[in-house]
Amino acid sequence: MSHFNGYARSNGEYGIRNHLLIIPTVICANQVCNRITQLVPDTVAIPHQHGCSQIGADKTRTFDTLAGTGRNPNVGAVIIVSLGCEVVDPYELADNIRATGKRVEVIDIQEVGGSVKAIQVGTALAKEMRLELDTLVQVPIPLSELRIGVKCGGSDATSGMASNPALGAASDLLIEQGGTVVISETTEIIGAEHVLAARCATPEVADQLYAFVERFEKEVDRMGADMRGGNPSPGNIAGGLTTIEEKSLGCISKCGTSPIVGTFEYAEPIPGTGLYFMDSPGNDIECVSGMAASGVHLVCFTTGRGTPTGAAVVPVIKITGNKLMYERMKDNMDVSVSDILEGNAGIIEAGERIWQEILSVADGQLTKAEILGHQEFSINRIGPSL
Amino acid sequence: MAGPIPTGADALVVDAKDHVATSLRELKRGESASYRLSDEVKRIEVLEDIPFGHKIAIMDIEKDTHIRKYGETIGLATMAIAAGAHVHVHNVESIRGRGDQAAQGGQKA
Structure with missing residues (x-):
């Protein structure tokens, strides 16, 4: 076997999975992300404890880990959920991941008006984006x-x-x-x-x-x-x-x-x-x-x-x-x-x-x-x- | 370690320079256990019970010896260890990652 089947990304990389990833920029956004994944099958969230009250190289490391997870070729599209006042900048994070060519959407909990509205917006977006990802056809990828x-x-x-x-x-x-x-x-x-x-x-x-x-x-x-x-x-x-x-x-x-x-x-x-x-x-x-x-x-x-x-x-x-x-x-x-x-x-x-x-x-x-x-x-x- | 490990040995010596063999089954005090060293199978009298995966001394080891497994140093003997004895945390300590010693050194200085 010299090839396996996977997903071609627009930046020339290939994924072996086709995830819709929900990223909280900060712990305060975890629960909204969890609710969206509960409501829309085949989505994955990465709740974590960080994203605020951080500085310097420590803040950069948290940002890099979130950004890198979003850029991973196994991820087809990303929804970022932000509280709105945290240290990790959701728009900078979105731009970093968008450089790979994948679709990235941002939801700001404070701006949309709280958890319920953020979950509503996120669920609608996730359904739409999941359908988009499901149209991707697998291609042969060299080892x-x-x-x-x-x-x-x-x-x-x-x-x-x-x-x-x-x-x-x-x-x-x-x-x-x-x-x-x-x-x-x-x-x-x-x-x-x-x-x-x-x-x-x-x-x-x-x-x-x-x-x-x-x-x-x-x-x-x-x-x-x-x-x-x-x-x-x-x-x-x-x-x-x-x-x-x-x-x-x-x-x-x-x-x-x-x-x-x-x-x-x-x-x-x-x-x-x-x-x-x-x-x-x-x-x-x-x-x-x-x-x-x-x-x-x-x-x-x-x-x-x-x-x-x-x-x-x-x-x-x-x-x-x-x-x-x-x-x-x-x-x-x-x-x-x-x-x-x-x-x-x-x-x-x-x-x-x-x-x-x-x-x-x-x-x-x-x-x-x-x-x-x-x-x-x-x-x-x-x-x-x- | 490139080829298969022939069956029949109770313990395995990874490198010819090693002081210890790793048990491939639970060894019982008083039994004579076989261990494989390269192409040879040797025997050793087991001085104390040794659980699966734990180490048995295959020679007498003096206190402060740099104990070898994989042909490399895995730590320091904190006491004399007899051939056939269990080699573990009660008689071997790490040389590396010793923040406790660094802290003591700091106090002295």
């Missing part, structure tokens, strides 16, 4: 256009020995096809950064990787605490992971063996094709939301302990190397590679299984998280609320 994020969460000892190396083999297959892979989780390369740095395409890229880690470790120093207990988490420790170094050394294999061609900040657009590193915390939802804002089409997510989470605008494929957990949590797992540790499958063979799942999901097959309605979204904060 080289595909961009995936690789993530691990709820890790245990099986993650580093089975699911992450198998996902790495699948990552290598996509890079071979000319596609793009984003690895992230700065916290979870601490103690393994020298291994990744040795694979960076240039010394400048390696320096940037080290700078991301140093910035994070300084924050941990500022907190004055041992990061163990927060990361590795209590569940990681119960699963056999003793230190952040051990966890990191198991994490990094999920991006395969290709050279790292560049780095970028959280939620910024992916700068090109190939394997990239995005700065981000290891926190599952913040990381996956940042990847979606950067423009990945889907995320491959390995877990040993088991986790149900998905994402608002990108499918999340759950992969495990832990047979006991797979048997318990089949509802949430898309791919099992637990036969690796039983000696019944090689890493490459298991990687091929993940690759086939990536192709199916890119082609429209729903993930367990999508079927169950998981639409998690959260924004990484880097400053205080005022």
